[in-house]
Amino acid sequence: MLALLVAGVFAAGPLGEALRQAVVSAEGGAAPDAPSAVELPPLSTAVAAAPGAAGAPGVLAGLAGNTDVAWATRMAEATNVSVRAIQSYAGVALAKQTENPTCHLGWNTLAAVGSVESGNGTHGGSSIAADGQVSPPIYGIALDGVGVNNIPDSDKGAIDGDASIDRAVGPMQLIPEAWRNWGTDGSGDGVADPQNFDDSVLATANYLCYAGGDLSTLAGWERAIAAYNDATPYALKVSTAAVTFAATAARTDAPA
Template sequence: MKPQSPPPWPPVTAQATPEPVATGPAPARARLPRLLLRAARWTAVLPWRALKALGRGVRACARALNAPTGRLGVQVALTVLALAGTLAAGWLLVPGAGPAWSFGTEPSAQTEEAPLVLAPEDAPVPGLPAETDPVDGATTASPTDAATSSAAADLDAWARSLTHLGISERALLSYGRAELLSDFQNPGCNLSWTTLAGIGAVETNHGTTGGNRLQADGTTLTPIIGADYQEKGPMQFLDSTWETWKADGNGDGEYDPHNIDDATTAAANYLCHDGHDMTDPADWYEAVYSYNHLDSYVRQVFDRADDYGRKSTA
C-alpha cells in the first residue's frame, strides 16, 4: 500500500501588519492631570514642611541663645538695629541734620580768623586815668592805704562821671582802684583801667553775667563759676592761677576771687609781670594773650578797651 503523502500545509494568507504603537511622551493634555495631582500634593505638604523648618529654626535659635556667643551676638544685632533705627528716624524727622558728607556734599572751607596785629600806633586808647589828688607820703605808704585814703572821694566822682559807658559805678571804682594800686605795685607797667574793664566785660560783663550783680562790698550776689574749667569770680581766675596771683585789693585781709576789688588787683599784677609795658602794643598783646590763649579773645578785649577809652575821652 502506498504511503499516503502528508496533507499539504494550508496556504499562507497575507495578514495585515499591525500598526506600530506609539512609545513617545504622552501629549501635554494627557500629562496635565498628573501634574495637577503632583502640584496639589506639594501644596498640601508645604505648610507642614514650613512648620517643620520653622521649628528647626526656633530650636537652633534657642540652642544659640543658651551659648555665651549666641547671647552676645543677639545683643550686638539688637544694638545695631536700634542704632540704625535711630539714625533713620533722625534723618526722616530732620533731613538737614548731620554732617555734610552724609548728603553727598563737602563742607565749604571757612576763612580762618587772622590774628590781631597791633602796630605801634594801635595801642588801645587808655581813657581818662583814675586820677586823684596827691597823697602825702604816697611814696612810702602801702598801695592799699594810698588807694583808700581821702582821695577815694575823687575816685567816686570819677566813677560817677563814666556811668554812661554801661559799666556799673561799683565796677568802675574797682577798675580805677586797681589802676592806682598797679602804679605802686608795678612801676613802669602803665596799666590803664580800660584794659581791666575790657577783660571784665568779655569774661563776665563786669560781674553781671547770668543775671548777677555786684554788691556794695564788691562781691557778686552769687558766685560766678565758669562752666568749662571752673573759673571763678568776675575776672574768671583758675584756682591754680589765683593761688599764684591772689591779692587783697580792698584791704580787708581776705583774698577772694569773687570780690571784684581783689580780682582786678590780682589781674593787674598778672598782666604786668615779666616787665610788660602796657603802652607798648607788643607787650599789651602778649599780656592779654597770656590771660587767655586765643587771638579772638585778645581782639574782643582790645575792641572793648578801645571803645571805653574813646568814649571816656569824648
C-alpha cells in the same frame, strides 16, 4: 575763664595780623594802654580824699576808694558799666601805677577783660555789693577739654567749688592756679577772695603786669592778653573794648 569757650589759635606773631590791624586802626599803632590813650583818670580827681576820710559817706575802703565818685559816676553813665565796677578798675590801675609804674596798666584794659569775662560782674544775674562782694558767686564751666582747655582739678574744690575738675572763678574768671599765684586782698577787708570784685581785679592786674611787662607797648599788651587767653577772637574782643573805654573816657572828660 568764660572766654575759654572761644576756640582758635594765634596766627603768625603773638596775636596775629588781625589783632595788629584792629589796634593800629584804632590807636594809630599804639597799644590800648599806650600813654596817648586815656588809660587813667587824672590823679587830681581820681585819688581819694586825704587820709582819714576813708570812713566818709560814699568813700570805699580798699583800692576802689582811690577813685573819685564823681568821675566814676560819669564813666558809668557813659559806658553802661556800674559805678562800683568802674571804681574798682580805676582804683586798682591807680594802685599799680604807684606800685609798678613801668607796667602802664590802664583801667580801660581791666574793664575790657572784665566786660568779656563776666559783663563786669553781671554774668548770671550777679551784682557787686558796696564791699565788692559779687553775688551770686560766678563760676565758669568745667574745663574738661570738651570745647575748652582741659585743666584737671588742682584745688580739691577749695577755690572753684568743684573737686572733680577745675573751673574759672570770680568776675575776672581766673583759674585756681592763677588765683593761687596772683590773688590778694584788694578790698581792704583782710581776706583774699576771688568772688570779691576788688580782689579779682587786683589779681588780674598782677597777672597782666607780670605777663606783659610794659603794657604801653603793643608787644607787651599782646603778651599780657595772650597769657590770659591765647585765642585770637578773645584778643580782638578785649582790644576793641579797651580802645572803646579809653575813647569814651576821653570824650566824657573833654572840655565843653
